[in-house]
Amino acid sequence: MSAAPDVSQLGSCPIRVGAYDRVVKGHGSGGRLSQELLESVFLRGLGNPVLQRQEDAATLAPAPGRLAVTTDAFVVHPAFFPGGDIGSLAVHGTVNDLAVAGAVPRYLIASFILEEGLLLSDLARVVASMRAACERAGVQLVAGDTKVVEKGKGDQLFITTTGVGWVPEGRSLSIASARPGDRLLLSGTLGDHGIAILSVREGLTFETEIRSDSAPLNSLTSMLLELSPEIRCMRDPTRGGLASTLNELAAASAVGVEIDEAALPIRPEVRAACELLGLDPLHVANEGKLVAVVPAERAEATLAAARAHPQGREAALIGEVVAAHPKRVTMRSVVGGTRLVSMLAGEQLPRIC
Amino acid sequence: MSAAPDVSQLGSCPIRVGAYDRVVKGHGSGGRLSQELLESVFLRGLGNPVLQRQEDAATLAPAPGRLAVTTDAFVVHPAFFPGGDIGSLAVHGTVNDLAVAGAVPRYLIASFILEEGLLLSDLARVVASMRAACERAGVQLVAGDTKVVEKGKGDQLFITTTGVGWVPEGRSLSIASARPGDRLLLSGTLGDHGIAILSVREGLTFETEIRSDSAPLNSLTSMLLELSPEIRCMRDPTRGGLASTLNELAAASAVGVEIDEAALPIRPEVRAACELLGLDPLHVANEGKLVAVVPAERAEATLAAARAHPQGREAALIGEVVAAHPKRVTMRSVVGGTRLVSMLAGEQLPRIC
Numbered sequence: 141m142s143a144a145p146d147v148s149q150l151g152s153c154p155i156r157v158g159a160y161d162r163v164v165k166g167h168g169s170g171g172r173l174s175q176e177l178l179e180s181v182f183l184r185g186l187g188n189p190v191l192q193r194q195e196d197a198a199t200l201a202p203a204p205g206r207l208a209v210t211t212d213a214f215v216v217h218p219a220f221f222p223g224g225d226i227g228s229l230a231v232h233g234t235v236n237d238l239a240v241a242g243a244v245p246r247y248l249i250a251s252f253i254l255e256e257g258l259l260l261s262d263l264a265r266v267v268a269s270m271r272a273a274c275e276r277a278g279v280q281l282v283a284g285d286t287k288v289v290e291k292g293k294g295d296q297l298f299i300t301t302t303g304v305g306w307v308p309e310g311r312s313l314s315i316a317s318a319r320p321g322d323r324l325l326l327s328g329t330l331g332d333h334g335i336a337i338l339s340v341r342e343g344l345t346f347e348t349e350i351r352s353d354s355a356p357l358n359s360l361t362s363m364l365l366e367l368s369p370e371i372r373c374m375r376d377p378t379r380g381g382l383a384s385t386l387n388e389l390a391a392a393s394a395v396g397v398e399i400d401e402a403a404l405p406i407r408p409e410v411r412a413a414c415e416l417l418g419l420d421p422l423h424v425a426n427e428g429k430l431v432a433v434v435p436a437e438r439a440e441a442t443l444a445a446a447r448a449h450p451q452g453r454e455a456a457l458i459g460e461v462v463a464a465h466p467k468r469v470t471m472r473s474v475v476g477g478t479r480l481v482s483m484l485a486g487e488q489l490p491r492i493c
Numbered sequence: 494m495s496a497a498p499d500v501s502q503l504g505s506c507p508i509r510v511g512a513y514d515r516v517v518k519g520h521g522s523g524g525r526l527s528q529e530l531l532e533s534v535f536l537r538g539l540g541n542p543v544l545q546r547q548e549d550a551a552t553l554a555p556a557p558g559r560l561a562v563t564t565d566a567f568v569v570h571p572a573f574f575p576g577g578d579i580g581s582l583a584v585h586g587t588v589n590d591l592a593v594a595g596a597v598p599r600y601l602i603a604s605f606i607l608e609e610g611l612l613l614s615d616l617a618r619v620v621a622s623m624r625a626a627c628e629r630a631g632v633q634l635v636a637g638d639t640k641v642v643e644k645g646k647g648d649q650l651f652i653t654t655t656g657v658g659w660v661p662e663g664r665s666l667s668i669a670s671a672r673p674g675d676r677l678l679l680s681g682t683l684g685d686h687g688i689a690i691l692s693v694r695e696g697l698t699f700e701t702e703i704r705s706d707s708a709p710l711n712s713l714t715s716m717l718l719e720l721s722p723e724i725r726c727m728r729d730p731t732r733g734g735l736a737s738t739l740n741e742l743a744a745a746s747a748v749g750v751e752i753d754e755a756a757l758p759i760r761p762e763v764r765a766a767c768e769l770l771g772l773d774p775l776h777v778a779n780e781g782k783l784v785a786v787v788p789a790e791r792a793e794a795t796l797a798a799a800r801a802h803p804q805g806r807e808a809a810l811i812g813e814v815v816a817a818h819p820k821r822v823t824m825r826s827v828v829g830g831t832r833l834v835s836m837l838a839g840e841q842l843p844r845i846c
């Protein structure tokens with residue numbers, strides 16, 4: 141459902157730029173080596189008419205509506221993991237931030253910070269993965285930049301992606317707009333991305349491989365907003381997990397939030413891994429899920445529509461917005477009783493995205 | 494003329510976020526510590542109505558014309574240098590890429606990659622410098638992101654700034670549009686930024702302190718394009734220096750370029766430093782200069798206008814576009830004879846911006 145494109149065959153094919161098969165400081169000089177890297181890896185891998193012009197700024201035709209912009213730095217470690225890599229993640233993460241804001245994502249802009257010594261074949265594999273992810277999400281990469289830092293002053297590669305899109309006229313989602321009575325729709329299972337990363341990092345193996353849920357959500361959001369323009373707002377619960385997202389919502393809208401533990405979709409293997417590692421799945425990052433705040437009367441129809449979409453097959457109504465305990469999130473436990481759900485307090489999973 | 498705002502007093506004032514005076518991994522968790530860092534440093538330092546909303550994407554009213562976007566990662570080392578710092582540089586560099594493309598810069602989006610252990614007071618100083626630079630350039634910072642990497646996996650801080658602006662209707666600059674007979678206008682002295690950085694890095698002292706020329710060029714470009722809409726294109730000769738910019742121009746327009754060594758404005762102390770360090774000033778980075786390709790009949794009037802502007806006081810006509818030797822750049826030397834000017838070939842000055 142959210143499988144990353146297969147770019148593994150590229151990894152085994154060494155790539156040379158001039159005399160080099162690894163990134164050297166000169167690739168960041170702005171001179172001839174930079175130009176060679178641009179042509180051999182970036183333009184070849186991503187090439188499209190706007191990039192080929194190599195102007196200092198890309199100029200683009202506007203569309204009707206308000207402009208939406210968002211940015212994210214991606215420093216995920218390791219850069220390759222089950223279900224994706226730093227390249228597809230950088231595309232999906234930024235596409236999703238636009239999508240949950242109600243925007244139609246159109247353009248991406250990417251900046252790369254490369255550590256001296258990075259294998260050019262790894263870079264090419266990431267670039268190929270970005271291109272495939274852009275095609276899948278229907279966005280175009282229109283501008284970029286590359287810098288090189290000395291060995292030991294970075295960690296292979298960091299990517300910052302900025303997204304530009306258009307919010308259609310009349311659409312205005314805001315996390316300050318939740319009202320008591322609204323229902324909370326979660327588009328699928330919790331914790332897959334965080335646990336997939338952690339499994340690789342810690343060398344854990346499970347009976348079933350846990351794959352990242354990294355995927356673009358713009359097709360799902362576009363369908364949901366078309367069907368239910370009454371949706372108050374949407375968020376993707378990435379770093380900090382669902383708990384942090386719901387706390388932000390409760391604070392911004394000055395409402396209470398109540399969720400049902402029994403309603404939360406969590407894969408058995410993710411639940412088992414969380415128990416083993418002492419993690420709360422509510423704090424674990426997701427990279428292909430969203431929470432929508434939906435007026436009660438539209439909740440069932442919106443859920444049915446989400447479930448009919450490939451990115452929403454396991455969608456569930458997980459709770460509601462209440463007037464009681466404003467700015468606090470609580471959870472009714474499966475064994476009875478209610479507990480406070482707080483934002484992630486410590487570090488838990490550094491470099492998860 | 495291009496003095497950086499004085500934010501030095503902030504450097505001596507320790508800042509705490511919760512229990513911390515330095516960046517810790519938890520500041521990148523997406524949870525409570527991330528929120529505290531956002532509020533204490535970023536919103537306090539940069540705060541404006543769009544950022545305060547804390548939505549996943551900022552939505553902005555469009556302006557007439559074509560949309561222009563550009564991005565740059567800034568990894569300059571050291572982060573503080575005479576005439577600026579990584580924060581003001583990140584604002585100016587991105588504003589200038591929009592400005593030389595003929596766009597009116599409007600919005601910036603910034604992503605920060607922080608190394609664990611970075612002093613929060615240094616971060617606050619950079620943020621204050623960014624705010625001052627934004628105000629000077631007339632742009633607004635509307636969205637951002639922060640990630641934290643472990644000690645030894647970064648180098649204090651990296652900033653990626655993406656700029657969004659609008660190209661007025663009917664304006665279309667392109668580095669593919671230079672024609673034989675066009676004159677080349679350089680807006681001021683060469684090499685100041687690169688030599689300023691290198692002086693700090695190598696601990697060199699000169700009789701006169703060499704300061705970076707880092708400055709926003711949008712007021713200058715806007716005035717020049719208003720006066721001389723016939724300008725074919727503009728570029729800012731940053732990494733790789735004037736030599737790399739002119740080679741890119743010659744290649745993109747399939748023309749020859751000839752410059753006069755005697756016409757190049759270079760400060761005596763920069764010239765002396767270049768001789769001492771064995772550097773060609775044509776390869777040294779600038780961060781507040783532009784080259785404009787101007788039809789011959791508009792050259793003198795454009796020069797006079799540039800010289801009347803604070804960012805163009807030392808502007809000069811430095812050469813011309815020729816039909817001979819397409820895709821090559823040559824220089825008539827002060828002692829007679831002509832030499833080929835090639836792109837920067839090696840690394841020369843890593844992490845100059």
